[in-house]
Amino acid sequence: MATTTLTAAAFGGDPGRWPLPAAHTPEQLWLRAVAAGGQGRYSSARVDLAAMRRLQPSGARASLALSTAASFLRQLGGHRLARGWDGRALALAPAPGEAMVDALVGLAADALGIGRLAAAARLLGLAADVLGDTDAPAPRLAIRQAWVSAELAMAGGQGESALNHARRGVELAEAALPELRRHRVKSDVVLAAALCSAGSPGRSREVADAALADTQTYGLVPLRWALACLLFDIGSATLTSPQVSAIRDECAAAITRRGGQWCRG
Known part of the structure; x- marks a missing residue:
């Protein structure tokens, strides 16, 4: 029962559920951390990830725990810090598999965040392989690969390419519904940014406004902050x-109260 509820919160149609049931196994702890992180409850998520690593210090689950911790750092601007976590995740990841893809895409996002666009492109290529x-x-x-590909294209001034990747993310997330509701909302966040990058601010506003309402519905505070x-x-x-401005500041305050630590670089 707990695993079903946690799966629905982490990767299903109920990403705003709180409180979450207690987690005991490595899988449950990971699901609970992912769900909590999506709501900006970083302190709770970090506790669960640490417990997960104690229970399973090596292998795919340990790698996923490290990748997830890295994603929380990136969400708050800590791309340089995240690289170390993603690098350790890659070292632990069995090949091929979910954990290795997560680590490679995370490393690509880290590289992108510090301006290493060529490295990000290479890592995305490896992730695709x-x-x-x-x-x-x-x-x-x-x-996830579509999101980071869109962000890379935006960073390189390639608006149309960014749109193509962003729309691909939306299509994939839409096809997965009612699962991956949080991913569907984030895909619209990426699409709104890509539309702006491609010179379509009016359409970007429409997508962002609609996604902002979704973040309120589903309690996705970090995405709400990004959209604001x-x-x-x-x-x-x-x-x-x-x-x-009020929404942006309220979200930032909530993230801080919930254990988020803002970083630069």
Whole structure:
């Protein structure tokens, strides 16, 4: 029962569920940490990941725990710090498999975040190769790869390419519904940014405004903060600038209360 509930919160249609049931196995602890992190409850997530690593210090689960910890650092700007966690995740990941793809995509995102675009592209290529060799890969892996590919294209000033990758992420996440609800919302976050990058601010506002409402529905505070930052820059079609600013600041405060530690680089 606990595993079913935690799966629905981490990778299903109930990402806003809180409180979450207690976790005891490495799988349950990982699911609980992923769900908590999606809500910005970083202290809770870190405790569960640490317990998970104690129970399973090597292998795929340990690798996933490290990759997940790295993703929390990236969400708050700590790309350089995240590299160490993702590197350790890659060292522990069996090949090929889910854990290795997660580690490689994470390393690509880390490289992108510190301006190493060529390295990010190489790592994404390696992730694609491993994904192709993985039996029955989880849909979320291809979605994550699409997100980082879109972000890389945006960083390189390739607006149309960014849109193609972002739309691919949306299509994959849409096909997975009612599962991966959080991934569906984040895919719209990436799409809104890509539309802005491609010179379509009006459409970007529409997508971002709709996604902002979804983040409220599903309790996805980190994504809500990211959307409010974007809308503060480009303007919202439905909210005033002070309203957007208030949402951004409220989310940042909630993340801090829940154990988020903001980083630079």
